[in-house]
Amino acid sequence: MKQVMTRMERTYSLQRRYINDNASVSSLKNEWPFLFNDQCMLQHYALLVEKKDAKANFLENLEVRGKELFRTLEDPAKQRSLKVAVIHKLLEINIKCVNDRENIKSNALVDLISCYFKEPISDLYHCQPQDCLVSDLCKDAPPQPFIVVIGTSIYNASKFHVYIESQLHYSTTTLAEALAYQFCSFYVLNIMYPSKCLATYEFIQRYFAGINPEGTRSSMSRKRAAVHPKVLGLVRLLSG
Template identity: 25%
Template structure:
C-alpha cells in the first residue's frame, strides 16, 4: 500500500498558517508553519528528547505521566515534518523517534490536531446513533455474506461496532482490515506473549501489510464477534496492543490511516470511506484516500442514500 507524502519542509522561517478548509484528505493541519507560542526549534527538540526518556523509563505508560500532553501537543509540528517526509520514513523509524504516536492517547491527540475531530467522541456517538438503522437495513437487505455476520451477532455480548464493520465489509464484498489467523505468527514480535496459549479472543486490525497473502476477516481464536481484545499491525508488524475495547480499536485503525498518511487498501476502501463519511463526518467532495480514485465512491454514496431513505420511511 502506497504512503502519501509531501516534500519535507524545514522548520526555520515558517510563517503563520491558520486552520483552514479541509484538503482532499480531510486534514486541517497537514503541516503547521508556525512554532508554538514561546517555543524555539531547540526547545521542541528538547521536548522530543524528554518524551524519548519518558518512554525508555515507563514504556507506553509514560503517556499518562507529567508533562507528556504538553510536550506531545507542542511537538506536533516536528511530528508532521517526519510523517510528511519525502521519501517516507518507515513505520519502524517513526516508532523509534515518536513512540507515543503508537499509544492510544498520542494517536488520538495527533488525529484531533490533524483533522479537527475528537474521534473518541465522534465515532462512538455516530455508531450509537446510526447502528440500529444500519443493522435493521442489512437485516431486510441480506446477502449471504451479510446474513452470516448477522446470524453470528449477539446484541448482548457482541460488539456492535465490529458487527457493523463486518456487515459493511460483506456488503461491499471486501475482506481487508482484519488479519487471517495463519498469518499472525509472521507479524508478532518476539516479545509478544502467545495469545493462543492465553486463550484470548483477539482481533487484529491490519493497516498496511508487507505480507503477500491477503488479509481476511478472521480472528486468532473463536468466532469474529467473540473477540474482546485487539491489536494493530502496520507494515507486517504489531505496533499496538493487545488492548481492550474494540470500539477504540476501530477508532485507532481509522486514525492511523490519517496520522501515518496511508492510503485505504483496495480490500477495504469502501468500508473505510463509509466510516469516514457516515461516522467521522469527513465528507470531502473531491479526492480520496483510496488508491487511484479521485471521485466520490459510488457504492458508498449509494448505501448512504439508501440508509437515509430507509430511515425516513421507518
C-alpha cells in the same frame, strides 16, 4: 502522561512535517515513539482533523449509526434492493447474536459493511485462536494498520490487537476501540486505504468519523480520487 501529551501537542507541527516527508513507520517510531501511544495518537488525530472530541464522536457514531445501519438493512422495504449475500449475512449475524444480541451485533458491523461492498474482510482483520503463539499473531498481516482478533471468530473475541507493519501498537478488549485506533492511524501516518477494501474504509471515514473531503484516500494513487459510488449509494439508502 499528561506532561507527555502536552509536549506532543506543542510539537504537533514538527511531527506533521516529519510525517509529510514520507517518513517510514519504523523511522517515525524512533523519532517520535510517544506518537504511537493510544492517547497521543488520538490527540494528534483530533488536531489533524480539527475535531476536539474525535474519538468520542467516532465511538458514539459506531454505536448509534451502527444500529441505524442494521435497522435500515433489515427493513423489508429496503431489502428488495439488497444483494442475496447481504441478506444471508444479516441472517447469519442475527443467529449468532441470539444470546448476546447488542454486544456481538456491534462486533459484526464491519463484517456487514464489507459484505455490502463485496470486499474481503481479511484486509481489515483476521482471527487467531486463544492459544496462538505471539510470533504467529501477525502472520500474513498486511503492512497497513490491521486488527488481529483473538478468538475463533468476531462473535467470541476476547481481545483485539492493532498491528502496523507487523509490529503491535495497541491492544484493547473492544472492537470499537481497535477500529478507532486503526482508523486514526491511517490519517495520522498518511497511509492510503488498501484498494481491495477501499469502499469499506471510506464508508467508515464518512459515516462514522464524519470526514467528508471531495475525494477519497486510495492506495492506487496518493492523489485524491472521486468519492466511491458504492459509498454514495449506501449513504443515500440510509438517508432515504
